[in-house]
Amino acid sequence: MLKTKPQFIRPGDETLYPSRNKDGTIDTLLNPSTDSALTIDSDSKTNFVYNRYHHLPYEAQRQKLPVFQYRNHVLYLLEKYQTLILIGETGCGKSTQVPQYLHEIGHKVCVTQPRVTAAVMLACRVAEERGEILGDQVGYAAGMTAMRTPESGIVFMTEGVLLREMFASPLLMQYSCIVLDEVHERTQMTDVLMGLLKKIAKKRKNLKIVVSSATMDAEFLKDFFNLTDKRETAGVSTSVIMSMQGRTYPIELFYSQEPVPDYVKATVDTVVKIHENEPFGDILAFLTSQEEIQSALETLQMYAEQNNDKNMHRKYFPSGFQASNMLVVAMYGSLPHYRQIKVHQSCDKNVRKVVVSTNISETSITVPGVVYVIDCGFHKLPYFDPAVGVESLSVTAISKNNAIQRAGRAGRTSRGKCYRLYTEEEYDKLPPSVPPEMCRSDLSSMILQLKALGINNVLRFTFPTPPPAKCLLSALETLYALKGVDRVGNLTQDFGTNMAELPLKPMCAKMLCNSGEFGCIDEALSIAALLQVDGVFSKFNGGRENIAAKMSRRNNFEVAEGDIIMYLNIYDSYMKIKKSLTDERRAMKTCKEWCQKMYINYKVMEKACEIRNGLEKLVKGKFGMENQVYEGADLGTAKCERIMKCVLSGFFPQAAYLSVDSSYRGIRGAKLHISPDSCLFATQQPKWVMFASVQSTDDKTYMREMMTIQKEWLLEIAPHYYKET
């Protein structure tokens, strides 16, 4: 029977437990093999020896939680408690089974996911499992696409969609149960939703909340969602923890015996060692950047060619293992889609696939059939400095949670092995988790949305992990400068409300809100849309094509005014071609051909069109914005200057001026450089510029999406922000 204050739940029915040993451990974790430690012979190029190994415990064991059979317990616990904290690795049915249990007893269930693809895939899988048509009882709503009816009993959605739904219905009365999935990722959106749901839970005692996480500290979540006053000693918590067993295969961990001086080289060496000394099975190696991956790939491809050649004359490796061929594949976000799919394609029998990846494979992409994981111990992590308003991206040591997540990628289809390119002592020193995104990113957009939901005092809002006060204050300052909030921090009627509704960063939203006044709504829409996409220009790995692409860009598009006006020109040219043909299929073909000729990415342009249509509906439809009429000739330079001023009227806090050392200074003192990717990189340096985004690498801070401006414009457009000096 349940105790009043359960530390661990003890249900009466013993048969509900999965088979366990007398000491409570789970069976598969026992009997570690004794002879599988990998040692490296003395002629190894790097002095790199693995000496320690043990099994990676299941998450439930790590957090010392009991494991239960699911359905009855989920339902039983949610009858007793308002919030259920569900812990378990991916693959244990948290995301697919639990929503169905809840739906079967009559709940209207909403399941949130951080990514569009996951939401859509889960909806498909659950609908299929139930033998139903997608969009009927089981639906999804993600990004701009939705397949659902108001009657749908289970809806998968991205977190942002649920936040939007709160605008229309603040207490989410359309759902009786909310499942927050993948909470361990701690995205900005997840944290805000957790805060908001806690607030709703206080008002709607009948709303059930399930918080599902792979690795995050269960007690932390339980405390956060406990609505009982802690001073009330007899009070019973309103939240409870349950764990589900996921992974079915154990993973052996190996640590490097000595610190690794060069983890790219060590990764290559380890791949080769595994290939020649370990049984067949694919390898997944984590590195931090595209550059590192390319460098590792070059060496590995050379090895693979030699290896595959040698295999024509041999059956066995010197180690005695059967010789197999090797296929090396790269995996990172900016890789074109058709090359990302390569990791899913199974290769020939007797070919070992080696995937070298960034942390994209830690969360977003599942590489199937991985048996060996190589973890370099680092990743690139962004950190926002509120003092200067700059986001920097630098190589940082991972957290223990990351390390566990990476290792977990190995044991999905069979026993797995994880090689950590750092010592066990180094592992022990790693932080338990990375600070949540909320605490290291720009908050201005999120705060604007919270204000629009009626949460005025954001400093008192209960975040799961409160962000530093200076981050909140810096965001409020930006919003005040943009006139999205007034002096006391209330949302302004003329701008704030509309800005919050636009799915854009506040500066970009402000540009759009001002565009009627400058008589350039259409141009501002195109610019805003293109600023939302990445990679308008096709990329090549060096060579002749790369030079041709750069030439094309310079000759056809680059303008002295900068990247933003260039993007506008590209969009206009593209639309001219798209609209010149009435036959849709022929128009598409012509657009594709034009893009290919101009080295422009067709899919990205189409995405921009889609985004622009969405924005246009809001701006012209819902807000009813109209262009102010300008008298007289309104062409060429006059119009262009108005467009530029309109852009600046949103982005004025991101202006910079040329300093004596030929770098730039931001308004808040940051030392800035023109990105080599910008139109303005090769031109004579303009005295004043503005930029839409900025990112700092280890040594330099680069401005991207730039535009030249006049100093006088700043005084004219933002007199409340700039003073004559």
Add this chain to the structure above:
DNA sequence: GGGTTAGGGT
């Protein structure tokens, strides 16, 4: 006169 981008999302 200098040389680049972990991953998401409304």
